[in-house]
Amino acid sequence: MTRFGFTIHATDGKARTGTIAMRRGEIRTPAFMPVGTAATVKAMKPEGVRAAGADIILGNTYHLMLRPGAERVARLGGLHRFMNWDRPILTDSGGYQVMSLSELRKITEEGVTFASHLDGSRHMLSPERSMEIQRLLGSDIVMAFDECPKIDQPRDVIAKSMEMSMRWAQRSRDAFDAGGEHAEGAALFGIQQGALDEGLRNESADALSAIGFDGYAIGGLAVGEGQEAMFATLDFAPGQLPQDRPRYLMGVGKPDDIVGAVERGVDMFDCVLPTRSGRNGQAFTWAGPLNMRNARHAEDTAPLDERCPCPTCTTYSRAYIHHLTKSGEMLGAMLMTEHNLWFYQQLMQALRDAIAAGTLAEFARGFRSDYFRG
């Protein structure tokens, strides 16, 4: 069986639609990966995540290494068995999240030492330890360990950080390849850095291509730069990466971010937005986001979205979801999370269909018109 194959079925402008084939299943691209931070896509059973249309989910190395612990997950048979998800799992490297612990961590060439946000205990992450943890978890797509710098720093700071990330990319590659049986079944992605700078992004892409990865992530974006700056970077960054490998934009994003990034040649996404919003009373619809706490929904018998075939929309009214949300009922979070995951997967399917039909520009125009008029 294929360890990792990527077939592009059709292109439309810079956009591509295809299939990633892996031992645990196929991933249709462009793909959106729901985030399962702590070995659970919050408020969802795994069968509901699959029913929504997800081919792959994401797990967080940082959270899982602290609780329940990577060695413990390995003793329990790996993350798939632990959480009852038998399809592919991509794990991040933990780099982004430990960098966010601004006061609690120290970065050296060797790696990062940091204090757990749970109990203050000291931990270390390096390319080697990150690869070990992702192997212990049984990850299908392993991410290289990188530094994700603050975006608004001088070019030389961004350059130095990117260069260290490229040395860490080589160390990640070496450590991954030494992983024995796990390396035979899993894939390793490199992560391009360089913030908003075209030259640095190009250097980073060249360094990664020289090492060689199964796929390539665009890192360091969606960190507060805004959509305009992100799209400006995506006008050149995906094209710097190998044409025949999947390109993964990490941590993105809002539905309109995803549409714009797909138009610019991105194949994979992950974001907490559909799940987190579902717990905070926000529903995504083709007519834009809805705040379900708003009293105008109190007697509205319509579903969240008239066009949505999800279990929430075919069963429950806005009035009921408003009531649950106002009452702080868990079922409100459950129903809205489910709807939001379905909405995101329907959006991805619509993007795949439009690319296959060669009508992406028209689809994107119509999407934005409906979404921002709502």
Added chain:
Amino acid sequence: MTRFGFTIHATDGKARTGTIAMRRGEIRTPAFMPVGTAATVKAMKPEGVRAAGADIILGNTYHLMLRPGAERVARLGGLHRFMNWDRPILTDSGGYQVMSLSELRKITEEGVTFASHLDGSRHMLSPERSMEIQRLLGSDIVMAFDECPKIDQPRDVIAKSMEMSMRWAQRSRDAFDAGGEHAEGAALFGIQQGALDEGLRNESADALSAIGFDGYAIGGLAVGEGQEAMFATLDFAPGQLPQDRPRYLMGVGKPDDIVGAVERGVDMFDCVLPTRSGRNGQAFTWAGPLNMRNARHAEDTAPLDERCPCPTCTTYSRAYIHHLTKSGEMLGAMLMTEHNLWFYQQLMQALRDAIAAGTLAEFARGFRSDYFRG
């Protein structure tokens, strides 16, 4: 179709097993009713409640009258449509819950005035208003409005309270019967009071029988008197009520409470325990309750209960549920609530089977032996 029929299929000592037939479906007795306080059985979809084996759920008049409001529920087509549960719903009268607002309410012969725990707004409940609210909700089994006094009061205080509840029972009957179309499809239960006093309980039973109800609840218990005092009261209270009508012990209880009450002739139960415990990390098993926060479960690959066929037990390990519980993940509450509801319904099925087979005493002995050894 039958408005309300109760058929006893078998008896074993004082215990009975039978079927209540109503327009929205049959209720197998002894029955346990999961509590759906705010138009949701917390952390469960209705299809999961049904799959667990529940024939009927309970809704709370007090909570629903305050939010979303009974008139609003009526405008939205009634509680069944609102929350997507098409089988019978029993609603309490609101009496018990407003009595619990000790500092916030005033009781007169007319009824109870109280301040909402949500926003302090003033409200009134009386037999007439309680019947109106339960009619607006579309309840299938309506409970008479009663006073539930503190149990440790002098006999004359308990007697006066019970006598007022009996006058309220007549007013409830009259108001219910004036409810037009709703009264033609729904049932009305009276509520016996009298605390732990056999004479007062008997007077109450006689008063209720004289009015005539579809079923009879044993009220005023499970309010802190302890299992021994409750069982002592249940040694005489069910037998004072009409033999051919279902007897409902309100707010009970722990699994061993239920077994003992069924042995004493009770047919129906409701309690928040399986759902609330599920959110607090407690799992019910045939070997007794488990605290899933306990570190001894951290690497235990066994299910919550080896004998349980529920979706949680056939899929997830104690180790995973421990992790979810420790991490405060909603999925932990979802999986444990589901298991606990299945456990309660399996217990009821086992009780029904034992009564039908004439082996209740043996079953109860075995149950207690396993449950308290665990």
